Amino acid sequence: MFGNRTKEEIAIFVFGISALILGLKTMHFVLLGLGVLIVSLFILVGKAREDPGAPWVRFLWGLRGPNTNVASMLKSELYSSGLQFLGISSVFGAVSVAIILFFEQVKDLTYNPLALGIFFGSFILFASFFCGGLYMLLRGLLKKEGSDK
Numbered sequence: 001m002f003g004n005r006t007k008e009e010i011a012i013f014v015f016g017i018s019a020l021i022l023g024l025k026t027m028h029f030v031l032l033g034l035g036v037l038i039v040s041l042f043i044l045v046g047k048a049r050e051d052p053g054a055p056w057v058r059f060l061w062g063l064r065g066p067n068t069n070v071a072s073m074l075k076s077e078l079y080s081s082g083l084q085f086l087g088i089s090s091v092f093g094a095v096s097v098a099i100i101l102f103f104e105q106v107k108d109l110t111y112n113p114l115a116l117g118i119f120f121g122s123f124i125l126f127a128s129f130f131c132g133g134l135y136m137l138l139r140g141l142l143k144k145e146g147s148d149k
Contacts, residue, residue, distance in 0.1 A: 006043065068132075070139055078140030085133030092126035 005013075048057045067073060067081045099119045103112065 009043070070136060073136075073139075075140050075143050075145065078136050078143065082133045082136030082140060085129050085136060089126050089129035089133060092122045092129060095122040096126055 044060075048054075048061070051057065067077055070078065073081065096119055099115055099122070103115060
């Protein structure tokens with residue numbers, strides 16, 4: 001029935017089916033989900049160590065996004081990365097504003113801890129990316145054209 005599955009995968013499957021059969025409460029499903037996530041991460045890392053040159057490994061752990069090595073960046077790289085940081089911050093700012101507007105219409109935000117947590121996280125990310133983008137743009141403005149430092 002299980003073919004060539006690992007012991008971890010079989011254990012996750014059996015545990016999940018038994019939880020559904022027993023009708024466990026929501027908290028148990030949350031803990032089950034966290035357990036499955038942790039075991040899956042270990043399995044994923046193990047598979048990545050077996051074949052580090054696979055395309056999916058390079059995709060998951062490859063370098064993407066804006067450059068953050070500010071000290072050795074050229075002016076054009078500082079401007080490009082600064083604008084990327086500001087663009088990312090605008091996404092998190094929009095999420096924060098959307099949560100506030102939604103809960104202003106429906107009910108108070110403080111009565112929903114999940115929404116309050118998502119708002120807090122998105123606002124912290126918004127502030128971090130915004131400050132990082134402004135810092136890079138300011139460094140780009142103050143950097144002399146011919147200097148490397």
